[in-house]
Structures are given as C-alpha cells and as structure tokens.
Amino acid sequence: VVAPCRQWSGAGRSLPADSTGLIHRHRLAVGGREVEGFCVEGAPAQVVLHAVLELAPRRPDLLVVGINYGENLGADVTISGTIGAALEGAALGLPALAVSLQTPKETHTHPSDDVDFTAATHFTRTFARRLLKVPLPFDVDVIKIDVPDDATPRTPWRLTRVSRHTYFRPLPPRREDWGRPARVDYEAWWDPEALEPDSDIYAVAVDRVVSVAPLSIDLTSRADPGEVEALLRGPAGL
Numbered sequence: 001v002v003a004p005c006r007q008w009s010g011a012g013r014s015l016p017a018d019s020t021g022l023i024h025r026h027r028l029a030v031g032g033r034e035v036e037g038f039c040v041e042g043a044p045a046q047v048v049l050h051a052v053l054e055l056a057p058r059r060p061d062l063l064v065v066g067i068n069y070g071e072n073l074g075a076d077v078t079i080s081g082t083i084g085a086a087l088e089g090a091a092l093g094l095p096a097l098a099v100s101l102q103t104p105k106e107t108h109t110h111p112s113d114d115v116d117f118t119a120a121t122h123f124t125r126t127f128a129r130r131l132l133k134v135p136l137p138f139d140v141d142v143i144k145i146d147v148p149d150d151a152t153p154r155t156p157w158r159l160t161r162v163s164r165h166t167y168f169r170p171l172p173p174r175r176e177d178w179g180r181p182a183r184v185d186y187e188a189w190w191d192p193e194a195l196e197p198d199s200d201i202y203a204v205a206v207d208r209v210v211s212v213a214p215l216s217i218d219l220t221s222r223a224d225p226g227e228v229e230a231l232l233r234g235p236a237g238l
Contacts, residue, residue: 067101
C-alpha cells in the first residue's frame with residue numbers, strides 16, 4: 001500500500017519537479033491484520049513511479065488506485081490524480097483499476113470517516129479479482145469505476161464511455177482585486193438531455209448505477225484521418 005503523504009486532489013498525471021520523493025513507512029490495520037504501507041512526498045503519478053521502481057519486491061500484477069473521495073466523470077477525468085496515477089501505471093505496462101466514490105464536495109479535499117465505502121469496496125474487490133484472472137484487451141489500459149453515493153453491493157454496473165461533457169462546472173473567482181489570492185471553485189452540474197445515454201455521467205448521475213469505463217493511453221482522435229488531413233492541407237489549411 002503506497003499513497004501520497006498529503007492531499008493531491010486535481011493533480012492529474014503531473015510530475016512536479018519540486019517533489020522530494022521522500023518515503024515514510026507506516027503500519028496499517030487492514031481487515032483485522034497489520035499491513036506495511038508507505039507514503040511518498042509527491043503527486044499521485046510520482047507515487048506510482050516510486051512504488052513500482054523502488055518499493056515493490058517484484059513487478060505488480062495489477063495496479064489499484066483509490067478508492068477516491070469524489071467521482072471522476074466526463075471531461076474532468078484528466079484533472080484527477082486518481083486517473084493520472086492509473087495512467088502512469090498503464091504507461092509502465094501495468095493493467096490498472098481506478099475507483100472513485102461519489103461523495104459530498106467538502107470531502108474532496110477534507111476526507112471524512114463518515115463516508116461509507118462498503119459498496120465501492122465491493123466493486124473494487126470484484127473487478128480486481130477479475131483483472132487478476134483475465135488480461136485486458138489491446139487498447140484498454142485502465143478500467144475506471146465510479147460508484148454512486150447511494151449504491152449497495154447489489155447495485156447494477158454498466159459499461160460506459162467517458163462523456164464529452166464536464167461534470168464539475170468551474171465557477172469564476174469572487175474578487176474585485178486581481179492582486180488578492182482567489183480560487184476557481186466548482187460545482188456539480190449537468191444537463192440530462194444533453195448527456196450521452198451510454199456515458200459515465202449518465203450512468204452515475206441519472207440512472208444511479210455503477211459506471212465501468214475502459215480507458216486508453218492513446219489519446220488520438222477517432223475522426224477519419226483522411227478528413228483531418230484534407231482539412232489541414234486544403235485551400236483553407238496550411
């Protein structure tokens with residue numbers, strides 16, 4: 001078990017140059033037994049690098065990232081440190097599982113012991129066991145799971161795709177003086193009529209089922225290459 005030493009919400013797959021990479025040993029109580037754990041002074045993706053390159057006694061069979069406080073849906077997924085860590089593992093050639101639980105906004109940066117992880121733990125265990133038995137097909141590098149806050153172990157799951165819509169809408173800072181510190185805040189917002197019915201947002205926010213989305217580290221557009229090249233080379237292009 002390896003984790004960042006502090007909260008890194010919104011870190012994406014960043015590798016900050018000023019991270020020290022210091023590693024601290026911890027003893028964790030898991031399932032009635034003591035387990036050795038570590039925290040790394042670095043962003044989530046850096047934690048994966050240190051875990052795989054320094055701490056693991058052998059190459060891991062599966063990377064499990066999470067369970068994250070807060071859902072990671074739609075166009076916001078690249079903001080997520082949870083998804084960033086999973087993609088870092090995928091770049092190392094490891095199959096990865098990234099799990100997030102829908103929680104109140106205030107827990108995104110201030111975790112609470114009041115959050116019930118029972119359902120999210122069930123789905124994490126279920127899919128982790130599955131991925132240890134069967135290899136992921138080509139072009140599936142990460143399985144992204146998002147669990148609604150009212151889910152139970154009996155809640156259905158659905159294979160989805162990442163929505164092109166944002167799930168957390170950014171809000172303009174409230175300040176009159178640009179010389180004062182300010183933060184771009186956010187709120188959950190979506191239009192059910194504009195959402196793709198097969199998307200991760202629709203599954204979690206509208207139908208209240210568990211979303212299971214296969215991700216690829218290949219970010220190439222699915223548009224017809226011939227059309228794109230014709231557009232770029234045509235009279236209006238270069």
